[in-house]
Amino acid sequence: MRASQFFIATQKEAPSDAELISHKLMVRAGLIKKLGSGLYSWMPLGLRVLRKVENIVRDEMNKAGALELLMPAVQPKELWEETGRWAVFGPQMLKIRDRHERDFCFGPTHEEVITDIARKEISSYKQLPLNFYQIQTKFRDEIRPRFGVMRAREFLMKDAYSFHTSADCLVNTYNTMHTAYSNVFTRLGLKFRAVRADSGAIGGDGSQEFHVLADSGEDALAYCEQSEYAANVEMAEAIATGSRAAATETMHEVDTPKQTSCEDVAKLLEIPVSKTVKSVALMVDDVFTLALLRGDHQLNEIKFGKIEGVQNFRLATEEEIRGNLGCPPGFIGPVGVSGQVRVIADKTVALMSDFVCGANKPKFHLASVNFGRDLAEPSVVADIRNVVEGDASPDGKGTLSLCRGIEVGHIFQLGTKYSEAMQATYLDENGQSQVMQMGCYGIGVSRIVGAAIEQGNDDKGIIFPRNMAPFDVVICPIGLDKSEAVKQAAEDIYRQLQQAGVDVLLDDRVERPGVMFAESDLMGIPHRLVIGDRGLAEGKVEYKGRTDAEAQNLQATDCVTFLRDKLGQS
Amino acid sequence: MRASQFFIATQKEAPSDAELISHKLMVRAGLIKKLGSGLYSWMPLGLRVLRKVENIVRDEMNKAGALELLMPAVQPKELWEETGRWAVFGPQMLKIRDRHERDFCFGPTHEEVITDIARKEISSYKQLPLNFYQIQTKFRDEIRPRFGVMRAREFLMKDAYSFHTSADCLVNTYNTMHTAYSNVFTRLGLKFRAVRADSGAIGGDGSQEFHVLADSGEDALAYCEQSEYAANVEMAEAIATGSRAAATETMHEVDTPKQTSCEDVAKLLEIPVSKTVKSVALMVDDVFTLALLRGDHQLNEIKFGKIEGVQNFRLATEEEIRGNLGCPPGFIGPVGVSGQVRVIADKTVALMSDFVCGANKPKFHLASVNFGRDLAEPSVVADIRNVVEGDASPDGKGTLSLCRGIEVGHIFQLGTKYSEAMQATYLDENGQSQVMQMGCYGIGVSRIVGAAIEQGNDDKGIIFPRNMAPFDVVICPIGLDKSEAVKQAAEDIYRQLQQAGVDVLLDDRVERPGVMFAESDLMGIPHRLVIGDRGLAEGKVEYKGRTDAEAQNLQATDCVTFLRDKLGQS
Structure with missing residues (x-):
C-alpha cells in the first residue's frame, strides 16, 4: 500500500x-x-x-x-x-x-x-x-x-x-x-x-x-x-506448604505501647511481618469469631463464607470486641479466650510456630506463641486468605505471580x-x-x-505484535521528490517486499523524516526501512525495529532477505 | 470439507x-x-x-x-x-x-x-x-x-x-x-x-x-x-431509422364494420400491424390532441410529458372524441381534422407511408394514407413510445432486446x-x-x-456460477462403508483436489446415491464425481457437470487434471 x-x-x-x-x-x-x-x-x-x-x-x-x-x-x-x-x-x-x-x-x-x-x-x-x-x-x-x-x-x-x-x-x-x-x-x-x-x-x-x-x-x-x-x-x-516447626521459646509478653498493627509490631520487634498473626474479629450469625491470618495476609470473604456453618458474617464492632475480649482492637488475639469465642485459622497460620499476636491486653502483644502449648489447636483450619505473590501454585508446579x-x-x-x-x-x-x-x-x-495496545505501547505509541500490525513494514524514503536514486530504490524494495507477500506501506507522501518516523511509531508498525541518498551512496539502507534502541545499517541488496527473516522469526 | x-x-x-x-x-x-x-x-x-x-x-x-x-x-x-x-x-x-x-x-x-x-x-x-x-x-x-x-x-x-x-x-x-x-x-x-x-x-x-x-x-x-x-x-x-418511402397508391376508404383496433384492421386487410397507425386521443390542458403511434407500439407517457408545452394531459373521454372528430373511438384518425386538433406523431410514424388509419367515420378506415399528400406533416414529431424488441439501439450498435x-x-x-x-x-x-x-x-x-439463483436454476435446484458455488466439486462415493477400494479412491482424490486448491466436498455420510445426487444438485454444486466399485474395476470414475445432460466416464487417474481444467475454463 x-x-x-x-x-x-x-x-x-x-x-x-x-x-x-x-x-x-x-x-x-x-x-x-x-x-x-x-x-x-x-x-x-x-x-x-x-x-x-x-x-x-x-x-x-x-x-x-x-x-x-x-x-x-x-x-x-x-x-x-x-x-x-x-x-x-x-x-x-x-x-x-x-x-x-x-x-x-x-x-x-x-x-x-x-x-x-x-x-x-x-x-x-x-x-x-x-x-x-x-x-x-x-x-x-x-x-x-x-x-x-x-x-x-x-x-x-x-x-x-x-x-x-x-x-x-x-x-x-x-x-x-x-x-x-x-x-x-x-x-x-x-x-x-x-x-x-x-x-x-x-x-x-x-x-x-x-x-x-x-x-x-x-x-x-x-x-x-x-x-x-x-x-x-x-x-x-492459597496453598500452605511445609509443616509446623517446633516451638523454640517460651511465650512472653512484649511492650507495644502504640503498635496496633502487625506491621508496626514487626517493625518494633525487628521481625518479619510473616512472623505475626492478626486476629480479625467477626460476628458469624451471633457467634463472636476470630479469624486468624498471617500479618501480611488479607481475609478473603468469599472463601470465608464457604466454610461450613458460616453464612452470614460481618466485622465485629468495637463494642462487641471489648465485650468478648475485654480489650480494645489493636491488641486482640486468640490466646486465653473463652470457650464462647470461635477461632478459625487460615491454613498458613495453622503451620506457624513462635508467632506474635495480640495479648488481649491494651499496649501488649505476646511473642513466641505456639498452638497446642499456649492455646488450643484451632477448631477450624481453612483457606480464608487472598493469595499473594510468591505463594505456591495450587497445581504444585511453581509459584504464583x-x-x-x-x-x-x-x-x-x-x-x-x-x-x-x-x-x-x-x-x-x-x-x-x-x-x-x-x-x-x-x-x-x-x-x-x-x-x-494496553499490553504493547510506549511513549512513542503503539507496539503491535507482528500478526496484528496494520502493516508489517514501513518504507520511509528521504527526499523522495528530489532523488531519483532514492525513488528507484524505494520502489524497487517496495515491489520486492510485496512480491514476497510482505504487507508493506511505502510512505510516498514526501513528508519530513521526523513526521514519517513519528507516525509509523505511533501506528505501531513493527519494522522500518529508511532509504536515503547518503546510505545509498554506500549501498546501504537503515533498519529499525519498533522497539529497537538503535537503528542499524543493512546492505540495500540484503534488506528484503533480512526482513523476510525477521518476519519469519517474530 | x-x-x-x-x-x-x-x-x-x-x-x-x-x-x-x-x-x-x-x-x-x-x-x-x-x-x-x-x-x-x-x-x-x-x-x-x-x-x-x-x-x-x-x-x-x-x-x-x-x-x-x-x-x-x-x-x-x-x-x-x-x-x-x-x-x-x-x-x-x-x-x-x-x-x-x-x-x-x-x-x-x-x-x-x-x-x-x-x-x-x-x-x-x-x-x-x-x-x-x-x-x-x-x-x-x-x-x-x-x-x-x-x-x-x-x-x-x-x-x-x-x-x-x-x-x-x-x-x-x-x-x-x-x-x-x-x-x-x-x-x-x-x-x-x-x-x-x-x-x-x-x-x-x-x-x-x-x-x-x-x-x-x-x-x-x-x-x-x-x-x-x-x-x-x-x-x-426509441430510434426511428431509415427514411420515408414514396407513396405508391391513392388514399381510399376501406370497410371495417367491426374492426376498432389496429390488430383487427390489419388482420382483415391481411397486412402487418406495422402498416397501421393508431390515434390516441388526449386532452393536453384544454387542447384536443391526437398522438399518432404505429399500430403495434404503445404510448410512453413519461416521454410524452417531456414534449414542450405538454405538462398536464389525460386520455380524452368518448364525449370529447365525438365532439372534436364527430366519430366514436375505434375509427378515429388524423386525416381531415380541424385546425383546432393538435397532432403529435411518434418519430416512427413520421417515417411511414401508405399506412392505414381511422377514417373519422364509423365502420371505416383509410388505407394508403401519406403525410404531405393526404394530411399535413405533423407539427410535432417526437419519441413518444415504448421501445420494443428489435428496435435499433440508441447507440447505433445493434438492436434492442x-x-x-x-x-x-x-x-x-x-x-x-x-x-x-x-x-x-x-x-x-x-x-x-x-x-x-x-x-x-x-x-x-x-x-x-x-x-x-433467479438467473440460474432448474427443476433439480440451484445452478450456481462457479465463483459463487458453496463448493466447486462434490465427490460422491458409492458404498463407502462397504468398499475399501471406494474409500481409498475417494480419500485419495479428495486429498489431491484439496492440495490443488479446489473447494471440494467429500460426501462421506454413507447416503444412498440418489440422496447424494439430489442434494448436490439442489445445492448447485457445479461438478460431481461419482466413485463406485464397478467403475474402479476398470480404473474409471464418473463425472457430471451440474447442467450436463449425461454423465461421462473418466480415467480415475485423470480426474484431478480434468477438474482443474474445468475449473480453470469455467
Whole structure:
C-alpha cells in the first residue's frame, strides 16, 4: 500500500474522554473515530488490524471444526421470553419496536437464536455434536461506555455455540475450544492466561475466561509462570506448604505501647511481618469469631463464607470486641479466650510456630506463641486468605505471580439451561427424546485490539505484535521528490517486499523524516526501512525495529532477505 | 470439507410464504433459515456463498483504490436531522431509543455518518479524492418483507462514498466504480446490465443501476446485445431509422364494420400491424390532441410529458372524441381534422407511408394514407413510445432486446447534496473553503445470492456460477462403508483436489446415491464425481457437470487434471 493512496490521519491530541492509553493511542493513530457514546467507526488503518484479528480467530475456529454461520443482529422478543431473559437482561439490552409495533432487540448475544435454529434443524443424535460460530456485530447498551473499543456499545464478537448428546461430549468440545482460544491468542502474539471463572466447586472447569495481561486490566489475577494455572485472585487457592516447626521459646509478653498493627509490631520487634498473626474479629450469625491470618495476609470473604456453618458474617464492632475480649482492637488475639469465642485459622497460620499476636491486653502483644502449648489447636483450619505473590501454585508446579487482566474470551459449559427452556431436543439411539447439552464460547474481537495496545505501547505509541500490525513494514524514503536514486530504490524494495507477500506501506507522501518516523511509531508498525541518498551512496539502507534502541545499517541488496527473516522469526 | 463434519440440512418442502424460486430453493437447500419477518440466518452452506460474493466485491473495490472502513450500524438522530432525512426517511427507518432516552436508528444507509467523518478528517484539497467503502449489515423496515434475502429487512450491503474537489474528479471515480462493478458481476458469472437510472437529460449518466437479468425481476429493461446499452424500458430512447418511402397508391376508404383496433384492421386487410397507425386521443390542458403511434407500439407517457408545452394531459373521454372528430373511438384518425386538433406523431410514424388509419367515420378506415399528400406533416414529431424488441439501439450498435432485471447495484453522483447540508468543506489551493463533491456506490451483497439463483436454476435446484458455488466439486462415493477400494479412491482424490486448491466436498455420510445426487444438485454444486466399485474395476470414475445432460466416464487417474481444467475454463 502506498501512503499517498491510503488514509493516514494521526492526531496530536488524545480525546478528552479517553482514560486508557489504548483508547488515546487508537484515536491518535487514527485507528478509530468516535461517532457517538460507545460508537466507533473503524478507519481503514484500524480495520486492517481488526481484520487480522478476525481472520486468525476464524482460522482457528475452522481448524477446531466449528462451522461459521451468520445470524441476524435484530432478534424477536418472543425467543427471549422463552428463556425469561427479555425481563432479566435489563437496560443493557437495546430494545426496538418495528413499524408494526412488534418488539425486537439488537442482539447482545445469540443463545436464544442459535437454540431456536438447533431445535428446528437437529432432530437426531446422528447430527450431533455440532459447533456453530459467527463473527458478528453486537450491541450492549452500557450505562457508561468508556475505554474506547474496550467497552463500546457496538462491538464485534465471535460467538460459538455447541450442541451435544452428553456432558462428556460437551467437555470434549469445551477442551477443543480451550485449545483453539490458546492458539488464537498465541498467534496474536499476546501474553494471556486462561482463568477459572468460578471456584471450581461444581465439577471443575465449567467456565474459563481468557485474559490479556495488562496493568490497566479490570481483573486481578494470580497465575503461575511455571504452569498454565491462573485464576481470579479472589478465587485462587492459597496453598500452605511445609509443616509446623517446633516451638523454640517460651511465650512472653512484649511492650507495644502504640503498635496496633502487625506491621508496626514487626517493625518494633525487628521481625518479619510473616512472623505475626492478626486476629480479625467477626460476628458469624451471633457467634463472636476470630479469624486468624498471617500479618501480611488479607481475609478473603468469599472463601470465608464457604466454610461450613458460616453464612452470614460481618466485622465485629468495637463494642462487641471489648465485650468478648475485654480489650480494645489493636491488641486482640486468640490466646486465653473463652470457650464462647470461635477461632478459625487460615491454613498458613495453622503451620506457624513462635508467632506474635495480640495479648488481649491494651499496649501488649505476646511473642513466641505456639498452638497446642499456649492455646488450643484451632477448631477450624481453612483457606480464608487472598493469595499473594510468591505463594505456591495450587497445581504444585511453581509459584504464583499477580497481575491484572483484560477479559477477551470466555468459554462456558452451559449444560441444558437454554435447551431445556426452549425445548431443544433430539431423538437418541433408542428413539427417546433428550434435551441437548450446550456450550458457548465468546471472543471479543474488537476488544482484543484495545487489549493488545494496553499490553504493547510506549511513549512513542503503539507496539503491535507482528500478526496484528496494520502493516508489517514501513518504507520511509528521504527526499523522495528530489532523488531519483532514492525513488528507484524505494520502489524497487517496495515491489520486492510485496512480491514476497510482505504487507508493506511505502510512505510516498514526501513528508519530513521526523513526521514519517513519528507516525509509523505511533501506528505501531513493527519494522522500518529508511532509504536515503547518503546510505545509498554506500549501498546501504537503515533498519529499525519498533522497539529497537538503535537503528542499524543493512546492505540495500540484503534488506528484503533480512526482513523476510525477521518476519519469519517474530 | 467432509459432509460428515459439515452441516447439510436440505428440506423437501418450500416455505409457504415463498413466492420466488430463489427463496424456495435457498430454504430448501438449507442456505438460509428464517428467524422472523425479513430476518434470515445464513446457515454454513449459505454463508460460504455469501462470503464468496463478499470477497469478490472487496477485491474489486480494493483494486479500484477504495479504502475499506467499518462504520457503526447504530447511528445518532442528530446527524440525520442535519440532512433533514430523519423526518423524510419514514417508517422504513428502524428507530431506536437507548437507555438514556436518546434517539438512534439502525442505519439503512451511511451518507450522514461518512459525511460526518469526511468533514472532521478532511481539511485540505491535498487529501482528496478519497473513496471509502464498507461491507456491513443494514436494516430497512420494509412494510412487507418478502422474496427471502432479496427483500429482507436486515441485509448485507457494500456501500462506498467518494469525496472530490470537482465534478470532473467525481465523474472519474464514478467511471472507475462503473468498471469495478462490471468486473464484480462478470467475475460472479452473472448476466447483468448497467442501466441508466434517469433519462440522461441532466448531464448524462448521473446515476446507473446494475441489474442481474432474470424473468422474475421487478424492472423491465431494454438492452442491446451488441453493445453495453441498457435502460429501463420507460427510459429507453426509441430510434426511428431509415427514411420515408414514396407513396405508391391513392388514399381510399376501406370497410371495417367491426374492426376498432389496429390488430383487427390489419388482420382483415391481411397486412402487418406495422402498416397501421393508431390515434390516441388526449386532452393536453384544454387542447384536443391526437398522438399518432404505429399500430403495434404503445404510448410512453413519461416521454410524452417531456414534449414542450405538454405538462398536464389525460386520455380524452368518448364525449370529447365525438365532439372534436364527430366519430366514436375505434375509427378515429388524423386525416381531415380541424385546425383546432393538435397532432403529435411518434418519430416512427413520421417515417411511414401508405399506412392505414381511422377514417373519422364509423365502420371505416383509410388505407394508403401519406403525410404531405393526404394530411399535413405533423407539427410535432417526437419519441413518444415504448421501445420494443428489435428496435435499433440508441447507440447505433445493434438492436434492442427486452428483459427483466433485479437491481443489485447502484452508482450515483450525489454532487453536494449531503456535503452542503452537513458543511463538509475543504480548503482549496487558494485557501478558500469549498464544499466537497460526493458520489455513492452500493451493492446488495446478500441480494446478489438470491438474484443469481433467479438467473440460474432448474427443476433439480440451484445452478450456481462457479465463483459463487458453496463448493466447486462434490465427490460422491458409492458404498463407502462397504468398499475399501471406494474409500481409498475417494480419500485419495479428495486429498489431491484439496492440495490443488479446489473447494471440494467429500460426501462421506454413507447416503444412498440418489440422496447424494439430489442434494448436490439442489445445492448447485457445479461438478460431481461419482466413485463406485464397478467403475474402479476398470480404473474409471464418473463425472457430471451440474447442467450436463449425461454423465461421462473418466480415467480415475485423470480426474484431478480434468477438474482443474474445468475449473480453470469455467
